[in-house]
Amino acid sequence: MSEPFDFIVVGSGPCGAIAANTLVSGGARVQMLDAGILPEDAFSSSTKTNYEQKRKEGISNSDYFLGNDAADLLSDDISTGAQLTPSRKFMVSRVRELLPLLSDSFFPMESLSYGGLGNGWGLGCCVFSEAELKRCGLDPQKMHLAYKEVAELIGISGADDDAAQYTCGKLQGIMKPLQMDRNASGLLNAYTGKRADLNRKGFYLGRPSLALLTEPKDNRSAYRYDDLDFYSNDDTSAWRPRVMLEKLKGNANFNYSGNAFVKGYSENEGIIRVSYTDLRDSSEKEAFCRKLILASGTLGTARLVLRSSEKRDSALPLICNPYYYIPSIQWRMIGKGLGEKPVGLAQLSLFEDRDNKNEDVAMGSIYSYHSLMLYRLILQAPLDMRSSAKIFRNLLPALTIFGIHHPESAGSGRFQYNGKAFSASYEHNDEMNAQVIKRNKRFVSVIKKLGCYPVRTVDPGFGASIHYAGTLPFAEGEEPFSLDPTGRLHGSKNIYVADGSGFRYLPAKGLTFSLMAWAHVVAKNLISK
Amino acid sequence: MRKEAFIYSRYLCGNDPSNEVISCYESFVHKAAFEAGKEKCLQNFIVTFPFILPVLDAALAFFRPRSIVRKKLLLMFALLECQPEHADKFMPGTDQNRGGVYLFFTGTWAIVKLMAGSIFLVFL
Numbered sequence: 001m002s003e004p005f006d007f008i009v010v011g012s013g014p015c016g017a018i019a020a021n022t023l024v025s026g027g028a029r030v031q032m033l034d035a036g037i038l039p040e041d042a043f044s045s046s047t048k049t050n051y052e053q054k055r056k057e058g059i060s061n062s063d064y065f066l067g068n069d070a071a072d073l074l075s076d077d078i079s080t081g082a083q084l085t086p087s088r089k090f091m092v093s094r095v096r097e098l099l100p101l102l103s104d105s106f107f108p109m110e111s112l113s114y115g116g117l118g119n120g121w122g123l124g125c126c127v128f129s130e131a132e133l134k135r136c137g138l139d140p141q142k143m144h145l146a147y148k149e150v151a152e153l154i155g156i157s158g159a160d161d162d163a164a165q166y167t168c169g170k171l172q173g174i175m176k177p178l179q180m181d182r183n184a185s186g187l188l189n190a191y192t193g194k195r196a197d198l199n200r201k202g203f204y205l206g207r208p209s210l211a212l213l214t215e216p217k218d219n220r221s222a223y224r225y226d227d228l229d230f231y232s233n234d235d236t237s238a239w240r241p242r243v244m245l246e247k248l249k250g251n252a253n254f255n256y257s258g259n260a261f262v263k264g265y266s267e268n269e270g271i272i273r274v275s276y277t278d279l280r281d282s283s284e285k286e287a288f289c290r291k292l293i294l295a296s297g298t299l300g301t302a303r304l305v306l307r308s309s310e311k312r313d314s315a316l317p318l319i320c321n322p323y324y325y326i327p328s329i330q331w332r333m334i335g336k337g338l339g340e341k342p343v344g345l346a347q348l349s350l351f352e353d354r355d356n357k358n359e360d361v362a363m364g365s366i367y368s369y370h371s372l373m374l375y376r377l378i379l380q381a382p383l384d385m386r387s388s389a390k391i392f393r394n395l396l397p398a399l400t401i402f403g404i405h406h407p408e409s410a411g412s413g414r415f416q417y418n419g420k421a422f423s424a425s426y427e428h429n430d431e432m433n434a435q436v437i438k439r440n441k442r443f444v445s446v447i448k449k450l451g452c453y454p455v456r457t458v459d460p461g462f463g464a465s466i467h468y469a470g471t472l473p474f475a476e477g478e479e480p481f482s483l484d485p486t487g488r489l490h491g492s493k494n495i496y497v498a499d500g501s502g503f504r505y506l507p508a509k510g511l512t513f514s515l516m517a518w519a520h521v522v523a524k525n526l527i528s529k
Numbered sequence: 530m531r532k533e534a535f536i537y538s539r540y541l542c543g544n545d546p547s548n549e550v551i552s553c554y555e556s557f558v559h560k561a562a563f564e565a566g567k568e569k570c571l572q573n574f575i576v577t578f579p580f581i582l583p584v585l586d587a588a589l590a591f592f593r594p595r596s597i598v599r600k601k602l603l604l605m606f607a608l609l610e611c612q613p614e615h616a617d618k619f620m621p622g623t624d625q626n627r628g629g630v631y632l633f634f635t636g637t638w639a640i641v642k643l644m645a646g647s648i649f650l651v652f653l
Contacts, residue, residue: 055616062553062611073607074561074600335628337621374619375607382594384587384646385541385602387639389619391632396621 004288005031005255007526008274010262010304011296011499012036013116014512015519017241018150019293019498021248022520026527029253032245033276033287035098035112036258039090051227051342051371064231065373073375083376084120085230091119094279098261099303099422106413106426108320108463110299114258115241117297117466118512123210123238124346124365125156125168126509129358135409135505137474138518139485146517146524147171154239154516157214157223162195163206166351166361166509175214177207178223182339183368183400184347186332190450202354203446208346208365211239211513227371229344257287264308265292267492291526294489295498295519299415299424302471302501305481305489306417316471316481318413318424319506322406322436323465326444327369328452333398344371350402351509352442360407362439363508369399400452404443405508406436410470413462426462467511469500487522498522530555533572536579537605540586542615550608557604568597571653581649587639588646 009020012034023030054061066073067086084091091111099110111117127147130140148171156168157175164170180188191198191205198205213222223237236243248254259279266273272292278285294301298318306312350364369377374392381388413426428436440457447454475482478490483502489495498519500511507514534554538546546554575582575598589596610619 052620055620056613058613061613062549062608065611066607069560073557073604334632373607373610375603375610378606379594379599379603382591383636383639384583384590384642385606386583387587387635387642388590389541389606390635393619393621394632 002288004271004290005029006289007031007291007293008033008272008287008289009293009295009498010034010274011116011294011300012114012241012245012256013111013295013297013499014118014121014241014516015297015499016116016293016295017118017244017248018153018516019295019519019523020254021153021244022523023293023527024248024251024254026524027253028527029255031255031257031287031289033257033260033262033274034114035094035261035279036114036256037090037093037112037279038114038258039093049226050224051231054228087231087233088120091117099300101299102421102423103425105461106318106320106424106463107461108299108424108468109466110297112261115245118241119233121211121240121512122346122365122510123212124349124510125151125158125209125211125513126166126363126507127168127171128507128509128514129165129361131357131359132361132505132507132509135359136503136507137485137505138503139521142521143514143517146520147513150513150517150520154211154244155213155217155220156209157212158209159207161206162199162204163208163349163351165358166204166353166363167206167349168209168513169206171209174209178210178212178214178343178345178347179225179341180207180347181342181368181370182336183330183333183397184366186330187348187366187400187450187452194449198446198449201442201446202352202356204351204353205348208349210345212345213237225341225343227342227344230371260285260287262296262304264304265495266308267292267495270494272494291494291496293496293498293522293526294501298468298471298500301497301499302415303417303422305472306422309481311480312417312419314416314481316415317410317473318415318426318468319408319410319470319503320413320426320463321408321465321467321506321508321511322428322462323460323467324404324436324440325458325460326402326404326440326447326454327456327458328400328402328447328454329395330398330400330450330452332451335394336397342368342370344368350443350446352439361508362407362443363405363510364443365403365405365510367401367403368397369401370396402443402447402454404440405465405467406439407508408506410473410504415471467500467506469503469506469511472497472501473504474502486525487518496522496526530558532576533601534605536576536582537602538609540579540582541602541606542609542618544615546605546609547612547614550605550612553608554605557608558601561600561604563597563600571596571598574653584642584646585649585653586646587642588650591643592647592650
């Protein structure tokens with residue numbers, strides 16, 4: 001057996017990257033085991049152009065915009081991940097083969113790629129309120145400090161406006177927000193005119209905080225307004241786990257082992273043995289460490305813990321944010337352009353805080369549908385294609401997507417292993433359904449007040465939010481399949497969980513930044529030991 | 530299939546398809562493996578009388594949105610949209626400034642085509 005590492009971190013997503021960075025910064029020797037699936041050309045094609053130029057120049061762009069598989073184009077599949085652009089498809093590569101999940105009510109997106117789901121993260125950063133953190137089972141004091149430290153590390157842009165109490169707008173040192181396109185400006189103007197009325201109803205609109213640089217920082221460039229947010233992977237202005245991992249690879253204390261599909265672990269006399277399959281040749285291998293940090297996402301970690309447990313047929317709880325999206329037309333934008341700096345990322349965030357307590361807040365992220373192709377829309381109208389094309393071409397600058405996330409408490413889902421396959425189920429009782437429907441109606445009413453016509457409310461099903469948590473909830477006693485307040489897995493001595501598995505509650509606000517802060521808290525605590 | 534590609538391309542963007550578009554179209558149709566024989570009569574009719582395609586497309590969009598003809602049209606639409614030479618025809622441009630009245634007339638004309646096309650569809 002080779003000299004064990006101080007720590008093994010499983011997973012290279014946002015949590016794994018932050019945990020590894022904090023540990024290495026503290027002087028620990030860290031090995032990262034990661035499936036790390038990555039096509040050779042995933043990050044190599046530099047796109048020093050913008051969406052419009054990319055569409056209009058060169059010979060053909062069908063590989064870039066369409067991919068090489070007609071099945072995707074003709075599929076009616078609206079499941080999570082089915083709509084990824086060709087350059088982002090690697091995120092879900094081999095997932096069906098290696099992470100099969102049986103379910104008819106829960107359709108999550110998981111990733112085995114280098115950087116995990118962080119490759120497609122919408123970059124939204126929100127801070128949970130003290131009440132929300134307590135409901136999650138997190139220590140507010142430690143988390144608020146971690147928010148500041150992680151924000152400093154990754155670089156965040158945003159604004160101190162009406163939404164700042166929910167976003168990172170109040171954090172010190174954040175950069176100025178992105179410039180808005182005309183569509184978003186129109187909405188913000190409409191909000192300003194009706195602000196008092198909307199605030200009275202508990203609605204607040206403002207700029208989202210994004211893990212995106214609007215000024216250069218640490219050899220990373222500022223955002224280029226290239227409008228290729230759904231396509232490009234080479235832009236370092238957006239914080240992706242890859243940005244941090246590439247830097248870490250230059251540190252002698254960090255060892256990245258890709259192609260390692262971790263299957264399980266065992267703990268014996270202070271040494272943890274981690275078994276994995278080398279995806280290059282399917283050989284079975286082992287790695288050793290003193291402390292193990294699981295950061296492969298709520299579902300990935302649950303798989304590992306169940307596979308490694310003697311009580312592997314237990315059912316774990318599961319929570320995810322109910323998610324709906326509402327395509328809407330902003331009347332005043334019909335037939336107009338979006339301006340010189342269109343942006344594909346969320347440009348505005350709309351929060352519903354009915355009691356003004358910053359608890360059980362619902363969040364709507366507002367996007368301009370611009371840099372996605374017409375062929376994705378064309379079949380939505382029951383008209384001939386030429387007429388549809390004419391209509392959608394004129395509607396495109398006015399098309400605004402409201403993505404609504406609802407808060408969620410424990411008790412709705414189950415995640416199970418029967419020794420051969422994993423399965424999941426998710427359901428809401430009538431009361432929960434009614435609550436979500438009522439909240440959606442309130443959002444629709446506000447969308448109308450902002451001068452938009454909501455075309456319909458789309459329910460993509462449970463799991464579409466890509467926000468999952470609660471499989472190993474925080475607990476005071478030594479209950480099996482739960483975590484202590486430091487993230488240690490009960491029943492183990494040196495196995496820690498640095499992703500959302502412990503959260504007992506899921507606020508509707510963007511989750512990723514809080515997951516990263518939690519990973520930082522776990523790693524910092526271990527270093528201080 | 531080549532003739533079909535020309536008809537669809539002319540209908541959707543008013544131009545003949547490039548060799549690359551034709552080759553991609555053939556490859557996509559091959560991969561899609563549409564059910565052999567299904568809608569054969571309809572597809573032959575379109576190849577023989579291409580000027581009927583606009584009204585048939587309108588009727589299919591309403592009555593048979595998952596028809597093979599519609600799927601093939603979508604394939605061609607997506608391929609043409611990706612071609613730089615046709616980009617202006619698919620992107621919102623500065624030449625537009627067309628508001629609700631334009632959309633109303635486009636929609637009304639589409640309904641007229643639907644009504645005409647539905648007559649043909651009864652016999653095909």
